Amino acid sequence: MKMDFPLRKIIHVDMDAFYASVEQMDNPGLKEKPVAVGGSEKRGVVAAASYEARKYGIRSAISGALAKKLCPDLIFVKPRFDRYKEISLKIRAIFYEYTDLVEPLSLDEAYLDVTTNKKGNPSASQIAEEIRDRIFKEVGLTASAGISINKFIAKVASDYNKPNGQKTVNPEEVLPFLENLDIRKFYGVGKVTAEKMYQLGIFTGKDLKGKSTEFLTEHFGKSGAYYYQVVRGIHTSEVKPNRIPKSIGAERTFDENLSSEIFMLKKLENIAFELEKRLKKSTIAGKTVTLKIKYSDFSQQTRSKTLPYFIAEKSLILETAKELLYQEKMGNSVRLLGISLSNLNTDKKAASGKKTISIQLKLDF
Structure with a gap:
């Protein structure tokens, strides 16, 4: 059996409840207790939750008020991003002892291409x-890992035996693994997309594989071609050591909701300065400025404008953000504002021109 696309040995390492685990490590009094990093029971949003907190249904991005309601004994801890970055750099230093092909996705996860590695070890699993x-x-923390022939499958596999476990999907196991996978486990399929797939009778990878490119494109647009490829184990994206950002932004959640645009302007000025x-x-x-507005009822809106030239100065960013703010009347008081810049001058990348290769499925994983 052959696969006519690049076959690599990719590891996806994902730290277990990273922010919360760092707090529990640094403060033994928090060990084995439900901990939420960020937010509070009155304001803000949970950035991370310990596994003890997750048992109550607490996840990142839910409000602090809801988190406290789900778990009255929940302990809120302010995030310490400098500390998380310090720990993250120690972990990355370990990665670089094995390969220079390391692509960090965030402080707590990264892809490693160990097809050829500094240790000369043919086993990616080892x-x-x-x-x-x-x-x-x-470092004192646990991590989980997924190992397979490409980034997509490695990412999915890393979540398989969490926490503190790993999962290897060997080349010959790729197609059965994907066919049996719940569609919600597919990286890139969010809650809304999963619901839409359910309505179309797509519940597993096997169901997805049964749909044509035309069908998937009709219902999911450009993402349809992506779904068609990945369910067949095709994902040719390489591990990129110097990952280029698609956008850069800054945002702020306020202690009190803002109901007047005049008050919002001062906040936007500070955000534009940080950006x-x-x-x-x-x-x-x-070139593209996007204003993000989150209202008191947690509904969210974005407004964007693309300029004919590149900008990076606070004055020009703020001028465009103001225009977007006044674009239409606010429907509610505001709890969060953010400004991001996309369509960056880093987007122009030369095509790699790499040849597609065909490799027998007999790699030692």
Whole structure:
């Protein structure tokens, strides 16, 4: 059996409840207790939850008020991003001892291409186990990992035996694995898309595989072609060590809801200033300004404008954000404002021109 696309040895490492685990490690009094990082029982949103908190249904992105309602004994901890970054860099240092092909997705997860690695170890599964063991011994935290022939399957597999576990999907197991997978487990299929798939009779990978490209494109647009490919184990995206951002932004959640545009303007000025600092630090500019508004009822709206030239200066960002703010009347008081810049000057990338290769499915994983 052959697969006519690049076959690699990819590991996806995902730290277990990273922010909450760091807080529990640094403060032994929080161990084995339900912990939420970020938010509070009055304001804000949960950024991360410990596994003890997750048993109550607490997840990232839910309000602090709802989290407290679900778990009255929940302990809220303020996020310490400098500390999380410090720990993340220690973990990445371990990755780089095995390969230079490391693509961080965030502070707590990354892809590693170990097809050819610094240890000369042909087994990606053994490398993943060794990395997880070292993270535990040298940093004090647990990690989970997924190992397979491409990034998509490795990402899905890393969630399979969480926490503190790993899952290898060997080349010959790829198609049966995907066919038996619940559609909700497919990376890139969110809650809304899953519901739509259910209505179309798509519940598993096998159901998805039974649909034509035309059918999937008709119902899911450009994503349809993506779904058609990945359910067949085709995902040719390489591990990119220097991952280029699609957008850069900054946002703020307020202690009290804002009901007047006049008060919002001052907040937008501060956000635009923070965004300018980030853009200058990365030497990036963009053409599309997006204003994000989250209302007191947690509904969310975005308004965008694309300019004919690249910008990175606070004054120009703020001018466009103001225009978007006054574009239409507010329907409710506002709890969060954000500004992001996309259509960046980093988007122009030369085509890699890499040849598609055909490899027998007999790699040692």
